[in-house]
Amino acid sequence: MEKRNHAAADAEAEAAESIDLFEYLILRIKEVGVQSIHGVPGDFNLTALDYISKCGLRWIGNCNELNAGYAADGYARVNGISALMTIMGVGELSALNALAGSYAEYIPVIHIVCMPSRRAQADRLCLHHTFGDGDFGVFQKLSAAVSCMTAVLDCPHRAAGLIDEAVRTCWVRRRPVCLFVPADMIRGSVFSGGRLERGLDLRGPGNDAEVQRRVVETIMGELRRARSPVVLVGGYAVRHHLQDEVLGLVKALAVPVLVSASGRGIVDESHPLYSGLYVGNCSEPQVLGLMQSTDLVVSIGNIQSDLGTAGFSGQVSSNDMVDLQMNRICVRGELYPNINVKPLLQTLIARVESSYLSPRCSWDTEVSVVSSSRHPKTSQHCWFKRLLKPEPIQHDWLWPMMGSWLRDDDVILAEAGTASFGIWKTQFRAGTIFIAQYLWASIGFTVGACQGASLAVQDSVNSHRRTILFVGDGSLQVACQELSTILRYGLAPIIFVICNNGYTIERLIHGPENEYNDIQPWKYRRLPAVFGAQSAQYRSHQVHTKRQLQRLLNRKSFSDCSRLQV
Amino acid sequence: MEKRNHAAADAEAEAAESIDLFEYLILRIKEVGVQSIHGVPGDFNLTALDYISKCGLRWIGNCNELNAGYAADGYARVNGISALMTIMGVGELSALNALAGSYAEYIPVIHIVCMPSRRAQADRLCLHHTFGDGDFGVFQKLSAAVSCMTAVLDCPHRAAGLIDEAVRTCWVRRRPVCLFVPADMIRGSVFSGGRLERGLDLRGPGNDAEVQRRVVETIMGELRRARSPVVLVGGYAVRHHLQDEVLGLVKALAVPVLVSASGRGIVDESHPLYSGLYVGNCSEPQVLGLMQSTDLVVSIGNIQSDLGTAGFSGQVSSNDMVDLQMNRICVRGELYPNINVKPLLQTLIARVESSYLSPRCSWDTEVSVVSSSRHPKTSQHCWFKRLLKPEPIQHDWLWPMMGSWLRDDDVILAEAGTASFGIWKTQFRAGTIFIAQYLWASIGFTVGACQGASLAVQDSVNSHRRTILFVGDGSLQVACQELSTILRYGLAPIIFVICNNGYTIERLIHGPENEYNDIQPWKYRRLPAVFGAQSAQYRSHQVHTKRQLQRLLNRKSFSDCSRLQV
Incomplete structure (x- = not known):
């Protein structure tokens, strides 16, 4: 019983x-x-x-x-x-x-x-x-x-x-x-x-205290010995939410901070210590100078992929690097596996703050030089330069100019290819979220991602943020129907379709005149209407000249985002 | 040296x-x-x-x-x-x-x-x-x-x-x-x-002569004992190019031949021995009668999948079947593995032709009954029937009617769902190639396949053939950009877009009123123009009533294929 x-x-x-x-x-x-x-x-x-x-x-x-x-x-x-x-x-x-x-x-x-x-x-x-x-x-x-x-x-x-x-x-x-x-x-x-x-326990794994102490001390030794260290921030730092740790370390060390192509967004590009974008030999001269004169790169969540280094140019040797990956640390070539970077960084920051290391004044002059010339007029010697050939709207004019139109907290997407390379010349404002695939580089990705990103903005407390997509015509064709989804759910991204009649990056690599790099010419402006947009739901614009583009960007009705704009 | x-x-x-x-x-x-x-x-x-x-x-x-x-x-x-x-x-x-x-x-x-x-x-x-x-x-x-x-x-x-x-x-x-x-x-x-x-040797593998002889004799024994055998032709017979063997066997046996949903095209549907489409309990009554009264089904390259049998209704038991798959034979449940069907069928046909078996006159009367009533007025008891609800253009009117518009040698594509089930009521003409996925059933497949099929027609000696696609609006949205490819290469399929405002098959299964089965309403007629079509390159038409559709189908300019028509 x-x-x-x-x-x-x-x-x-x-x-x-x-x-x-x-x-x-x-x-x-x-x-x-x-x-x-x-x-x-x-x-x-x-x-x-x-x-x-x-x-x-x-x-x-x-x-x-x-x-x-x-x-x-x-x-x-x-x-x-x-x-x-x-x-x-x-x-x-x-x-x-x-x-x-x-x-x-x-x-x-x-x-x-x-x-x-x-x-x-x-x-x-x-x-x-x-x-x-x-x-x-x-x-x-x-x-x-x-x-x-x-x-x-x-x-x-x-x-x-x-x-x-x-x-x-x-x-x-x-x-x-x-x-x-x-x-x-x-x-x-x-x-x-x-x-x-x-409720779910979402805390990441911690580290063995003794192992972590030993690694922190090893890194501290390197920092003490270094005459001119820099911090390099990669994309995984963004995606593993290391913003606080990165900013904390940069502030504690007071050394120049560079970001990789996919690492943009954590460090405000108008921050005094922000020293530019490191993209191998395609970097600006002062960034290259910085990288050539440094004796220690503290790299956080960065991988040196071909697209992020302009084809492995100017790669940093592991001997010159403290390489902090998500769950392994490598100090000048010596590997410490199974260390979680977040708690390690927190300990490291505390250790730097309490030590003689901070701040590194020796860098001050040079840093200010760097930050005052962030819009250079010279372009680099790399294959990417070939993009910058004269056109009604030229790439070497377009991308630096766009920076002045951007706002704080914009969500910016750049499709792999013309846009993801071109945008290296565009300065971002504080709080930017930058979305691009410098590793997987799947063509068409940003069209779908733009729908998802603008919806996430709508779902968030910062629903006033703008979502801005730069995409080539070839890439838009891959996933064009998501404009329909954008319309269906009342999302309002601003989409710049860069019409260069085909696969431009492929043309630069091989077959500039070949038919296989052509695409069918579409009437992009009419896409929203075909996808069922009411006339009040969208605006589309077409610009051929610099003047037309600048007039459009200056228009308040364009730059404020209440509806889809193509 | x-x-x-x-x-x-x-x-x-x-x-x-x-x-x-x-x-x-x-x-x-x-x-x-x-x-x-x-x-x-x-x-x-x-x-x-x-x-x-x-x-x-x-x-x-x-x-x-x-x-x-x-x-x-x-x-x-x-x-x-x-x-x-x-x-x-x-x-x-x-x-x-x-x-x-x-x-x-x-x-x-x-x-x-x-x-x-x-x-x-x-x-x-x-x-x-x-x-x-x-x-x-x-x-x-x-x-x-x-x-x-x-x-x-x-x-x-x-x-x-x-x-x-x-x-x-x-x-x-x-x-x-x-x-x-x-x-x-x-x-x-x-x-x-x-x-x-x-040159390449493209011959398929042969069979061990003794093993093949034994299997052929086993099948012959079954054929001799059978009072009322039928032949059932499946999709793999089409795709393994068994046309000659299937027609040879049907002719030699002179028994009624049924085809499965994916097996259409090999046997001319106006052939005297053609006895209808076997799609489980969704078959016409005389087909069901035939399958109920037969004591032996000679099944060639058929699999009994859910979509091909209206949800496994009226499946044929392996005990009543000589099941000829591409590289294994199963006679009333007894498996003979590693037998290649093509040489086996060739031997079997010769054996039937030289034996007392041929022709089976006992079937003659019934066959003529079947073939004279191939356009039945009654519909079957199956969930598919729910598709046939009243609409301006009703499915139970549309699909049988389309048969009279089809021609010899048409290439016909039916998207999985409304079209692939609806087309069971449409009679095909001789030489038809039928393209539909009754097994994989990937939504959007036929839009891409239509481009490939119409190009293959253009590449072939029979370049006058028409390519005709029946597709729902939800499926077209999945792969819509291939209309652009069709235009780019000057292909001229006729595309019927069945606008039922969403995922109809899904509505019938679950959630008839639910928003998740809705889709964004597009302006389908304007798609070709947006995809860069010159006005001479395409025609688009919209019909709401039976009369409008019939007038359109009767127009010679519509039915002859010199350009894309939507």
């Missing part, structure tokens, strides 16, 4: 702590700050979509899954994390390139793939969206290659724990995770065990 | 038999009948593109890689085989869903992925389009999952042999193969060893 009562009480407790799987999942996604979920509806995920609005989130239906993946990436770069929903096979594989980009560039996207029911899988049914061979696991292996964790939520008792682990892993490791949900589990009860009340 | 002369002669012979790798590859692709190669240009494949026109082939630049993959699939379904070019990582992964569809549905596509040079790979450089970790092999594993063979062409001595093996494997196994070409190998000399002169 006693026993039976216990069992009944257990069952009751379990029922009280039960919740529909998808509701649990959405509540966890909401908890980490996602307000809108991107994706494409499909047969296996339809019942799941009902939970999104039920939990107070918004469903954003993109035109296709690749673009939805790009949008989720853009949303995460502004919002910190995002979620994407597809269906097994067709949808999941269509999004794979977008997720590979998120994986390469450390963008946390929670990818939810709905799949056929557990019964259909167990019976190995010949279902659509499969190879017809009863194998439902083949696609998981593909998604696993672009995820830092995957899990199949097919067990009511394990589901809640796996969801927690996945969301936490995505947040901490800053890379996509992929959750597979059989259709019959969407509404299935899972045992939550009071987890929701406790 | 003697030795040295030999070595010199060898070197000379090798030089004489040397050829640039990419030229060799393109010549082999040309040899199997490909005249146009689809793809998107990218940094690693630009020098490769030069070889295409040099060898007399045509480069077709699509707007993105997924659509290029769809187009290559469509081209192969008309032409027999096709080729696709992308670059490693971004391009390759974007195309993956299209290639998975080709893999699932047995479409031979030669996928060529250009990648960084061997040196860059050996040095594990941090290049764009990678994860930045020096691993260039990670993507090959993903492409391998959707290919029946992959090879990296990094050795001058092995390259020609690998190319031959890949092209042959693609042709014989009717599934994608993937060739990876390092950038420095594109122009590299490979040793051809006189292979080009000898």
Whole structure:
């Protein structure tokens, strides 16, 4: 009797702590700050979509899954994390390139793939969206290659724990995770065990105190010995949220700070210590001079990729570097693995502040020289220079000029190619979020990402921010239909379409006159109307000359963002 | 001295038999009948593109890689085989869903992925389009999952042999193969060893004579015992080019022949023995009657998938079936593996023709009944029926009516969903090529495939054929930019856009009123103009009523295909 009562009480407790799987999942996604979920509806995920609005989130239906993946990436770069929903096979594989980009560039996207029911899988049914061979696991292996964790939520008792682990892993490791949900589990009860009340633990891993002390002292020794150190900030510092640590270290050391192409946004480019963009031999002369005369580069979250260094030009040797990556440190070539950089940096800053090191006045003069000549007139010797050939609107005029039009807190996207290289000449204002793929470099990415980024702005407390996209015509054609999604959800980015009649970067590499670098000439201005825009919903403009462009930029109605502008 | 002369002669012979790798590859692709190669240009494949026109082939630049993959699939379904070019990582992964569809549905596509040079790979450089970790092999594993063979062409001595093996494997196994070409190998000399002169051996594998004899006799025994056999033709019979064998067997047996949803095209639907479309319980009553009364189904290249059987309704038991798959035979549940169906069928036909079996007169009356009522007025009890609700243009009126507008040799594409189910009510004319994905069912597929199919028609001796696409508005939005490619290359398909304001099939499954099944309303008629069409290059029409549609179809200027019509 006693026993039976216990069992009944257990069952009751379990029922009280039960919740529909998808509701649990959405509540966890909401908890980490996602307000809108991107994706494409499909047969296996339809019942799941009902939970999104039920939990107070918004469903954003993109035109296709690749673009939805790009949008989720853009949303995460502004919002910190995002979620994407597809269906097994067709949808999941269509999004794979977008997720590979998120994986390469450390963008946390929670990818939810709905799949056929557990019964259909167990019976190995010949279902659509499969190879017809009863194998439902083949696609998981593909998604696993672009995820830092995957899990199949097919067990009511394990589901809640796996969801927690996945969301936490995505947040901490800053890379996509992929959750597979059989259709019959969407509404299935899972045992939550009071987890929701406790909340997720999102703290990153700490370090062994003794190991960390030793590494900090090694770095301190290098800093003491260095005559003219500089700090170099890379893209992973942005994406791993090291803003406070980077600014803290720069302030404590008071040394010049350079940023890489993808590292822009953390350090205000009008900050006295900000000393320019380091992009290999394409850097400005004073930046090159700084890099040539330094005897120690403290590199935070930077990788020296070909696109970020103008083809590996002027790479910094590991012997001249304290290289701080997310979970490993390398001091002048000596590797310290399994060290987490965030707590290490916090300790290092405290150590610098309490030591004789701070501030390094020796740099003051030179720094002020650097910061007063941030708009140079000379261009560098690199293949990129070939972009700057005379045209009605010339690139070497356009990009420096755009800087004066930008505002604090703009969200700026530059498509890989003409725009991502051109924008090296544009000065950003404080609080800028900069979105570009200098590693994955997938053409069309920024069109989808622009939708996601402007939505994340709309979802945020800073909803007044502008979202500005610079994209070439060839890239716009890849993912053009997301203009439709932008219109559908009332988003208002400003989109500059740079019409150079084809694949310009490809022309510079090979085949300048070849037909394969041509594209079909579109009427870009009329795209919004075809995609169903009401006339009040958008404005489109076409400029051929410098004067026309400047007049447009000076117009208040253009520069303030109440509707889509192309 | 003697030795040295030999070595010199060898070197000379090798030089004489040397050829640039990419030229060799393109010549082999040309040899199997490909005249146009689809793809998107990218940094690693630009020098490769030069070889295409040099060898007399045509480069077709699509707007993105997924659509290029769809187009290559469509081209192969008309032409027999096709080729696709992308670059490693971004391009390759974007195309993956299209290639998975080709893999699932047995479409031979030669996928060529250009990648960084061997040196860059050996040095594990941090290049764009990678994860930045020096691993260039990670993507090959993903492409391998959707290919029946992959090879990296990094050795001058092995390259020609690998190319031959890949092209042959693609042709014989009717599934994608993937060739990876390092950038420095594109122009590299490979040793051809006189292979080009000898030509490729494209014959499929034969069977062991004794095993084949035994299987044929087993089947003959079943045919002798059967009172009322029928032949059922599936999609793989079309894609493995079993047309002659299927028609030969049907003629020899003189029994009713049914086709599956994807098996249409081989048997002329006005042939006296043609007895209708078998789509499970969605079949017409006389087809169901035939299937209920038969005691033996000779099934050729058919799989009983959910979409092809209206959700596994009326599946044929393996005990009632001689199931002829491409390389295995199953007679009433008894499996004979590793038998190739083509030579087996040829032997079987000869055996039937020389035996008492032929012709089976007992069926004559019933067959004539079936063929005289091929346009039934009653509709079936299945969920598909819900599509046929009253609308200005009703589906149950539209689809049977369209049959009278079709012509011999039309190439017809039906997008998965409304169109692919609706078209079950449309009678096809002789020589039709029918393109639809009843297994992979990727939304947007037919838009790209339409470009590829109409190009294959243009490349063929039957260039007068019409290419006709039926697609819903939601699906068109997925891949809309390929209208631009259609215009760019002067193709002239007739495209029917069925505007039902969203994802109709999804609405029928779940959420009929839910916003997530809505799409942004576009101005479809204006799409060609925005995509750069001159007014003489296209016509667009909008019809709301039956009368309007019939008037349009009766217009000669509409039905004859000299330009794109939407």
